[in-house]
Amino acid sequence: MSNPASSVVAPLNDALKRTINHRTKPNAFTIDVIINGLFRPLFHSKTLSTIATILSLVRIAGGLDNLRFLRDRKDLSGREKLSSLGADLAAGWSNSANRLAKWYLVLRILKTINAIGNRLVMDRESPRNIRWHEHVVVITGGARGIGGHVCKVLRQKGAKVVVLDLPEKSEHGLETLYVQTDVTDIKSLLNAKKQVEDKLGYATMLLLGAGIARHSFLLDTEEQFPHEHAKQVSEVNFHGIMATLKAFGEHMLPDGGVKDRPYKQAKNGWGGHILIIGSGAAYIELPANAAYNASKAATVSLHSSLSSELHAYHKVNNVRSSIICPLKIESKMTEGRMLDTHDQVLLPTLTIPEAAEKIIEILEGDKSRIVYIPRAMYVMSYNKMLPAWVVRALHISLGASDTFMTYAKEFRNHEQNIHQK
Structure with missing residues (x-):
């Protein structure tokens, strides 16, 4: 169903202009800075x-x-x-x-x-020394944003980086190979896989970062916000990850990944590391973000299932499975839609380089990890154990309920909200 309002580009109101986040560099004084500088060593x-x-x-x-x-x-x-x-x-x-x-x-x-x-x-195996020139890293959603910055750094380190994304080309042009790919279409992914194999060899690392966010309300009528727009969020954020794993996972497994085969040498000769970019939204369900919240919660569950299958069925010790869950990041996906966090000491709004640096740290560490940033997310990830009224009161007191709602109330049919690339 088409929605005439979706083609109308409305200007942001003054209140939203004053409160949206425009952070371009990391906060200088946060709990994370103190812990990383003084206590972590x-x-x-x-x-x-x-x-x-x-x-x-x-x-x-x-x-x-x-x-x-x-x-x-x-x-x-x-x-x-x-x-x-x-x-x-x-x-x-x-x-x-x-x-x-x-x-x-x-x-x-x-x-x-x-x-x-x-x-x-x-x-179940000691961390390996990562020599980046030996690796083929496939990044979904790497045309810009976090994936784009990771691509830039890994290319500087000598890795061969493949970017799979929907635009005709990446914004940075730094990748070794770019393949225009729709992660929701398995045929598109299999075509990309064939190109990677032919030109660079087998993938050794997967960074699954393709994602979109569309802000609306669950009880919106079809006229207010078409269901198809909300459905596409889970198609990209969750089903896109499942399809990418199906296409590229076998590169990291022995002989197609069947546990009973006699040879355990990985197809790519090394094994692998699969890193999913999740979100703090998986644990903190804020208003006007339901489709995104649910899709990211699904990716957390998918990560757990993947990790257990690598152990129980595939019986491999050389494939790492990790997930990183950032809370709030200033990026193209949140530009003009996300209110700034009131408490920048405990809950700083992150920048793309901060998230990218943590992702590279995980890959270089060669350990299966679940990582939350900022550090306050480690505590907030346990909020499911609290009574619902306590969680709601915290959201209200922190002003978190308004994070996306201020934008969605007026601009959920804004072109920027619907037509993401």
Whole structure:
């Protein structure tokens, strides 16, 4: 059904112009900056974390003087010294003055357990050294935005990058190969796959980033907002991922991916990494964004299913499966439609380079990961455990309910909202 209103390009009202986000560079002062600059190295730098662990243990054991005294005692055997050290640690643990050292050790232990669990259960193989010149990276939706920036950086690193997108060409022109592709059409994807194989070889990494967002309301009538427009969101954001996996996944699997075949060498000779660009919208269902919210929640579920199938059926240890869920990003897809976040310290609006940098970090780390940005999303991802009224009250108090609703109320049939490329 055609909608005459969709061809009308209405100017944004003054209130929306004042409040929409126009962020072009990362926020300088956020919780993420503090954690990444001051606290993260204490856990992720081998040198700093080792020093911090030793200092914490020394502090709890009574300090260097106490340890030297215990070492120099001639009246105690080695076994008795160990017993005395254990008693000192137990006493120090009970001392409230050592609270900071205790918290550090507890967090360090929990992070170590988590790392071991991921290594033994999820990845089951040590991270590989990524030599980018050996890799063919396929990016859907890479003509611009996050995928476009990832393409730029990976080309600088020496990777062969394939961009699959709907426009005739990319905005940046930096890719090794561009194939005009409709991710909702399996024939279009299989054609792209054939071109990739013929010109560059088999894909080793997939970045699934093709997506659209159309803001409307679920109870809109067909005249107010045609169902077909909303349906296309899930066709691209969810079914497009499933179709792309079907087309390119076999490149990473042994002999077509059948578990009972005798040879386990991956078709591309390396294995792979499949990284889905999800969204914080999968966990925070704001008004006027229902189709997008649901499609991203579906991708989170799809990621979990993919990860379990790689383990249970394909039985491969060399294919990573990751998902990244950014909350709010200033991009072409949100331009003129997204109100800025009130609290830029806890919930900063992200820029494309920030998201792209995190994606490349995931790929280079060669581990299966679930990543949320900004860091507050790690906490917000648990909001399903809270009573519904608490979640609603938080959305209202933060002004989150207006994020897309201000735009959708007046401009849901705006050409920019409907005709995305």
